[in-house]
Amino acid sequence: MARRAWKALIGVGGATVALVMVFGIRSMPLYGQAPAAGQPATPAGQPATPAGQPATQFTGLVPQGGLPQGNVNAGDAVAAAAATHPLEPALEIARKGLANIRSSIKDYSCTVVKRERIDGKLGEHEYMFAKIRQQPFSVYLLFLGPDSVKNQEVIYVDGRNDGNMLAHAGSGVRAMVGMVSLKPQSMLAMAGNRYPITELGVENLTKRLIEVADHDRQFGECDVNFFPNAKVNGRICTCIQVSHPVPRRNFRFHLARVFIDDELTIPIRYEAYDWPTEQGGQPVLMEEYTYMNVKINNGFTDDDFDPKNTAYKFGAK
Numbered sequence: 133m134a135r136r137a138w139k140a141l142i143g144v145g146g147a148t149v150a151l152v153m154v155f156g157i158r159s160m161p162l163y164g165q166a167p168a169a170g171q172p173a174t175p176a177g178q179p180a181t182p183a184g185q186p187a188t189q190f191t192g193l194v195p196q197g198g199l200p201q202g203n204v205n206a207g208d209a210v211a212a213a214a215a216t217h218p219l220e221p222a223l224e225i226a227r228k229g230l231a232n233i234r235s236s237i238k239d240y241s242c243t244v245v246k247r248e249r250i251d252g253k254l255g256e257h258e259y260m261f262a263k264i265r266q267q268p269f270s271v272y273l274l275f276l277g278p279d280s281v282k283n284q285e286v287i288y289v290d291g292r293n294d295g296n297m298l299a300h301a302g303s304g305v306r307a308m309v310g311m312v313s314l315k316p317q318s319m320l321a322m323a324g325n326r327y328p329i330t331e332l333g334v335e336n337l338t339k340r341l342i343e344v345a346d347h348d349r350q351f352g353e354c355d356v357n358f359f360p361n362a363k364v365n366g367r368i369c370t371c372i373q374v375s376h377p378v379p380r381r382n383f384r385f386h387l388a389r390v391f392i393d394d395e396l397t398i399p400i401r402y403e404a405y406d407w408p409t410e411q412g413g414q415p416v417l418m419e420e421y422t423y424m425n426v427k428i429n430n431g432f433t434d435d436d437f438d439p440k441n442t443a444y445k446f447g448a449k
Contacts, residue, residue, distance in 0.1 A: 195326035197250030202386055202407025203379035209351035217349040218356040222372050229397050230338045239265040239432040243424040248326045263436050264333045270437040271332055285444055288329045289437045297329050298439050300446055311446045326419055334398045334423060344384055353378050364401045365424045368394045379407045387415050
């Protein structure tokens, strides 16, 4: 019974809410002008190739629950021909941002909103209040919605609790299971998630973006556009849009957008799309993550990531 209840606890979902309402994102035209976050751009018109063929050829972290399908059985991308790749300016921004995160940000609190496609099914939005500490990497999550997971809490601290994450349900029958300890990449912990909790946060997001860009700059067929004065939840951002018009098995996405907060110089939103499934169709959302209400350098201590904290409801003694 405990195992079934815990699986239900981890496999969370959220109520779908229009992005304009959730994020306060300014509506803007597509392609050639600043795009609205969460709205796919006009497709390149490339037909998707059938699923079930050889795996996509790229390096780095592979998400659970589904790789892009629009480039399955596609050919290899051509080598980059230009002396300066169009991704270079974006890489420079990302590297400077990563250095700033590591030198200037010790911890931060925020509201995380995520939506992911797993095994072909696009889930609902999930909402979490988060405390994140850089060293040692530490995460506290309080689920805000939907009601099925409201008040669920999760803690992970690198190098502690035998390397496990600790969690408990917020209410109902699942709460009777009490606090549970799981390996972050275990089957139960990963149920309903593309990435483990160890990948959460703006530093990890920036590292992965650099990793993917470093890989993609080997190849051509890559368009990069910068759109200043984009807004996410009222924050002024620079939107970097990267697209691969032609399906190639070397690429992780057809279209991706990163929104860099101009003041904090950190990515506060990322969204990635698969190639359209049919000629003239819309790009297919694979994943999107937004970090709202970011407050840096709160002075978090070990107590903020301790299940014995009396402000939390882990029931630990």
